[in-house]
Amino acid sequence: MTRFLVYSRRFALYRGFNTLYMTSPATRFLMVALLPLVWILLANVAPLAQMVEISFRDTYPLQPGEEGSYSLQHYAGFFEKPLYFRAFLRSFVFATLVTFATLVVVFPVAFYISKAAPKSQRARLLLLVVAPFWVSEIIRSFAWIVMLANRGAVNSFFGWFGMPGVPYELLYNNFSLSIGVIYLASLYMLLPLYSAIERIDDNLLEAAANLGASTRRRITRIILPLSLPGIVAGCTLVFLLTVGLFAMPVLLGGPSNTLFPAIIAQIFHKAGASWPQGSAYSILLTIAALIYVGLFIALAGRRGRGAKP
């Protein structure tokens, strides 16, 4: 790298950039941040902005020669239809429960890897947990279908042991959907938790043990409060991922647990000018999810303030 920099100094272009870079902090900021900012604007903000714009249209896509107008009818329509609101609420309740379940399942794993496992094994264990996530969400969903179907691996296993009532209906219900989503979301919980727990000073735990604190007391008074930033980050990521999840619920869910993103997708697929309705519902889902997560972070922040060592 040093050789490259020394070699680069021969060129006028490099020298020009260098001089410009040193001009002022504002120029430095622009030079470093311009490309990422353009990327964020084009790839993230622009599509969202267009979706907001479409959500206020009365009709879209427009037929040739057709001129649309703007209205709030699709936002109003959402509140007028209790059926849509029910699916909307279902998504939030489901995402909340799944987030909590993921935390309960993943926390011991994260704690084991970051504190209990031998230091030499930690990287290997982390890799082992992360490895399944190199495979796409769709393929992992189909793996669950193969496992949980009436003639799948789980029912075959129960059948070999002569369990009564086999096959059990394990697929296309809340059970299969929750298992699949917890599995999908666990990585997003694991990494922040691992990072937070790893930072907890081992001396604190040892000191508490030496002073006679029980395991329960060490968990509730030291480990949980000090891993709160990881819990908040993990829960935020998992909730936002789950509330907008589409493919896995469509594959593993059943008629009684259709989530709101699937309804939005169906609205977009409907022939005709239904994009404004789908856009309005998407925007409502996004805003509600951000408010929900914002409240959660604020609440957790207030509780966490007193927990700093």
Add this chain to the structure above:
Amino acid sequence: MTMKINRRHFGLGVAATGVAALSSPAYLRRAYAQKGSSLNIWAYDGFVTDSFRDRFEDETGVRINLRMITDQSEMFNLMMAEQGNYSADIVSCAGHRFYQFVDAGLLSPIDRDKMPNWDHIEEEYADASWVSRNGEVWGVPLVVVTSGLLYNTEMVPEKPDSWEIIFSEEYAGRTAYQLQNFMPMVMDYLGHDGSAVSYGDDVDAAQRAVNETRDFLIEHKNLVRRYYDAASEVQQLMVSGDIALAQAGSGPSSQLIIDGFPAGYTIPREGGQAYAYGFNIVDNAKNMDNAYHFLNQLLADPENGASIVRATGLSSTIEGTDELLTAPEREALSLSREERSRLSWVNVETAAFIFDLVDKAAEEVKAA
């Protein structure tokens, strides 16, 4: 003269080779394009078979870019969003939905003079209402589909005769249906008119019938295992033993039967539906000549129809196809005279009106 290669030259050489290798798709594609041109087709799985595609590409040098579709509405919306600058040359419209594409100006009328093999289409399909509109023909009929009741013969020992069985407690949690496709048949089952012909312009009457059907389906939601979307999904549900009964198309049903799965397919007494799929040329298609050439070649040989039948399980409209099928294939595709009489062709003129209501109701059933 000796040539000394130092580290710098070697590095530059490696970098140049890397850049050349990375950019090869661009110049190789350009070289191919100079030899022939391309044709962009949006079709359901099995409509363009590998054998026909390979032969067509070899003979003409035209490269086929195939995009799989699973849903008519999705295809319509994508084309509408392209605002006249269509990326497809040929699309696959359903007989009862093509009018939406025609009315939105998405299709080009077929010039039969450019298709000498048009006569190879079975006579009853060549001028059917589901390819004609405003005095023009808008597509090449390809396959005929029926929608009826698929059942596992081991789990359902007696051949069912009514849709009632799909709502019975006996098979609770072991049924599946495609909500939008099934709703008109449930309307018939409940004594309404699924084709909506009898409602004329009385939208309120049709809306009442659709609402009642919607409420009935919501009430019986606890009995259904799955609302499925793709045809392959119902096959997977049957094979995995998750369902015993399903409303299904003739394609996936006959494929299961041909493959030796213990399945039967029937049209219940309350009725089933029939419709067709065709290939349609897009308005101002960028590769118009290639599109006509493709369609003409497709109709040239009944073997093309037979290979589509084998790939989709659907009946072909190309003359002479039946004679190329094996006896089990013919049997799997056939329906009794009584069952055929229970079929109603989806009415092209009223379809728009009823499908708008049905699409909305299906959303509500899912959301409930």
